[in-house]
Amino acid sequence: MCTNCGCSVVGEVGIHSHSHENGHSHSHENGHHHHHHDTHQTIAVGQAVLAKNDRLAERNRGYFMAKNLLVLNVLSSPGSGKTAFLERMVQDIGSRIPTGIIVGDLETDNDAVRLSNSGAATVQITTGTVCHLESDMVLKAAQQLNLDRLDVLVIENVGNLVCPAAYDLGEDLRVVLLSVTEGEDKPLKYPTMFKSAQVVIISKIDLAEAVEFDREKALENIRKMAPQATIFEVSSRKGQGMTEWYGYLQQHLKKSPVSTIS
Ligand SMILES: Nc1nc2c(ncn2[C@@H]2O[C@H](COP(=O)(O)OP(=O)(O)OP(=O)(O)O)[C@@H](O)[C@H]2O)c(=O)[nH]1
Numbered sequence: 001m002c003t004n005c006g007c008s009v010v011g012e013v014g015i016h017s018h019s020h021e022n023g024h025s026h027s028h029e030n031g032h033h034h035h036h037h038d039t040h041q042t043i044a045v046g047q048a049v050l051a052k053n054d055r056l057a058e059r060n061r062g063y064f065m066a067k068n069l070l071v072l073n074v075l076s077s078p079g080s081g082k083t084a085f086l087e088r089m090v091q092d093i094g095s096r097i098p099t100g101i102i103v104g105d106l107e108t109d110n111d112a113v114r115l116s117n118s119g120a121a122t123v124q125i126t127t128g129t130v131c132h133l134e135s136d137m138v139l140k141a142a143q144q145l146n147l148d149r150l151d152v153l154v155i156e157n158v159g160n161l162v163c164p165a166a167y168d169l170g171e172d173l174r175v176v177l178l179s180v181t182e183g184e185d186k187p188l189k190y191p192t193m194f195k196s197a198q199v200v201i202i203s204k205i206d207l208a209e210a211v212e213f214d215r216e217k218a219l220e221n222i223r224k225m226a227p228q229a230t231i232f233e234v235s236s237r238k239g240q241g242m243t244e245w246y247g248y249l250q251q252h253l254k255k256s257p258v259s260t261i262s
């Protein structure tokens with residue numbers, strides 16, 4: 001159920017195609033009352049769903065904390081390069097920093113196949129019509145992984161810059177990608193997503209010149225909406241900026257590196 005865009009709110013979508021503009025004589029009083037009533041109900045249901053999700057997110061957080069896991073919730077619009085970024089990361093540091101990945105998509109397990117080919121333990125969640133992940137889905141998926149063996153658990157959310165922002169999954173860090181091909185103004189248009197980010201990754205910087213990406217403008221917009229966020233500029237294709245990201249990740253690990261054991 002999606003409380004922001006109403007995508008799966010059964011029978012409660014606020015679009016009425018019949019017109020009331022001309023004061024037609026047959027009474028719609030009940031109907032109007034009904035509509036109002038529905039609207040309030042929709043909001044009430046939505047708040048209950050979010051409150052329940054928040055409780056389950058806290059449960060997830062406790063569970064992940066007990067496992068000493070660093071948990072990332074990776075978010076962006078479709079095709080911004082989440083999977084490519086994670087493939088590169090697992091290839092580069094997966095042997096040093098054991099990483100598991102939960103990936104959400106409406107349909108197909110393509111991303112899970114790509115990610116497990118890169119060497120990560122991977123679980124796919126197919127959500128059907130639901131355009132975001134929720135805490136209970138994440139817990140069920142996480143229980144399919146051997147969490148004791150992992151240092152990092154990554155959740156690749158459904159490609160969507162809107163409603164996933166409303167769903168805490170129990171993560172430590174929200175990582176929001178903005179690719180150079182989607183426009184410098186996205187942080188201004190999707191403020192909720194950027195306001196909740198601890199990390200913003202500008203992705204596909206190898207394409208920046210070709211699309212005349214205005215880097216200064218993008219940085220300004222990100223800083224405006226997400227002054228709290230650490231910003232990285234990366235290319236998963238060419239590898240620029242990835243080392244800086246790995247340094248940040250290393251600093252936030254909950255487990256000390258295996259190599260220090262004598
Ligand atoms: N040139 C270039 N292309 C990239 C880069 N990262 C991703 N791509 C391409 O962008 C397209 C989308 O990348 P994905 O990694 O599938 O994007 P995603 O965010 O996981 O997409 P969804 O899961 O569908 O939301 C693919 O064709 C990638 O090869 C990059 O750093 N440089």
Ligand SMILES: [Zn+2]
Pocket residue numbers: 002004005006007131132163
């Ligand atoms: Zn939605």
Ligand SMILES: [Zn+2]
Pocket residue numbers: 082083084111156
């Ligand atoms: Zn993906």
Ligand SMILES: [Zn+2]
Pocket residue numbers: 001002003005007130131132163164
């Ligand atoms: Zn949704």
